Amino acid sequence: MKYVLWIMLTVVPWCMADAASAAQSIRVLLEQQAKKVTVQGDRGLIVTFANGERRSATRPVTVSVAAGHLVMNGTRVHSPVAGVHARGGDLSVVITSQVIAAPTRDFGGALKKIPLSTPPSQSLRIGGALQIMARDGAMLIINDIDIEEYVKGVVPSEMSAGWHLEALKVQAVATRTYALYQRLANAGREFDVVASTQDQVYRGRQGVDERVQQAVEATRDIVITYQDVPILAAFSSTAAGPTEDAMNVWSKDLPYLKGVECPFDENSPYYQWRVELPVLSLEQSLRKQGIPVGTIATVTPFLYSRAGRVDKIRILHSDGEVILRGQDFRKAVGYSVIPSTQFEIEALDRMVVLAGRGSGHAVGLCQWGAKELAGQGYPYDAILRYYFPGTELKQTASLRLSNP
Helix, strand or coil, X not given: CCCCCCCCCCCCCCCCCCHHHHXXXXXXEEEEEEEEEEEEEECEEEEEECCCCEEXXXXXXXXXXXXXXXXXXXXXXXXXXXXXXXXXXXXXXXXEECCCEEEEECCCXXXXXXXXXXXXXXXXXXXXXXXXXXXXXEEEEEEEEEHHHHHHHHHHHHCCCCXXXXXXXXXXXXXXXXXXXXXXXXXXXXXXXXCCCCCCCCCCCCCCCHHHHHHHHHCCCEEEEECCEECCCCEECECCCCCECHHHHHCCCCCCCCCCCCCCCCCCCCCEEEEEEEHHHHHHHHHHCCCCCCCEEEEEEEEECCCCCEEEEEEEECCEEEEEEHHHHHHHHCCCCCCCCCEEEEEECCEEEEEEECECCCECEEHHHHHHXXXXXXXHHHHHHXXXXXXXXXXXXXXXXXXX
8 A cells, every 4th residue: 555645845955065065074983892903904004192103004903901001913002092094995893892791582582691701803894094092991992984984884784775775865864864963962972973773783894785885875965954953863673653752762852753653664574573571581680770679460551652652661569569661671671672662461470471563762764664665656855854854854064063
């Protein structure tokens, strides 16, 4: 069935500007508890330090930290900060994390931690430069990169690169807008965004193909604005019903993040789901989050949002009762365990059985909805204006993108 979006496509006078004025960079936190990082350049490296020292390297450089200072290839450097640039081409980066335990899921879906025999590591191929900062016995690893290259690294990590080109354009504009919003909001911080689901998943060059590049280049410099400022361009996988007001999820009263109807995502694999969670695991998860509970007797939705999601949940236990926000309940149990707060309690004995719909917070853009609408022939700008009502698409050159 083809749905019609009742939306006015306003023509916005975009300013044309040269590449220098339109260029933007983003500081992406790759890791904040790094134990070691090894960097290699396609044509060698240039390493600079906060004390003014500058070195060239033709071989890989390995950096660690000791006594608050960086150690490069086994030699201590009297600087807590280093910048690594490629002489040409990209950087190949291997980061070993300080983490000594990792989450896993038991048979019932609850999260627990198990020790790791070796620290986890991640390998990335990235553009731009790398900033390495010693911090509290570990290292912050930050990729300072042109925003368009950053967007290319996010799009295939947040949306299937095989989807309709207009859907990829939607994701590109939302990604760019979100990053610039965070850069304005976090001007006093060492980084703008985190390269994970905390902000947007970014994996450097991984998954960047011709279609992804086409979508990003076709929307270059275009962002979603409200009153000439980039918006908080939130997105999630599957709304499975009306999208949610940001006020209900994050206590943010934003006029462009109000719920809209979304009957477009029924083909999502996350449209309906069912979870069985052992009561004992639920009790342990809540206690680990500092929520004191005894033996749980009942778990009941206490209040619903206007869009039909659990706003508050009531837990009766042997020591009394606890009323939690639906989002806090989901966070305590695990976002990957409970896909959304749109659920009912089917049963509670030794297992809590949840039957639900949708995936993610459901604020702003519904990605599976965008996929369907793009397949029906709607252009990316119409899709974005539908999910972010009252907004305009503008080029970055026409906006103030730095704090006074």
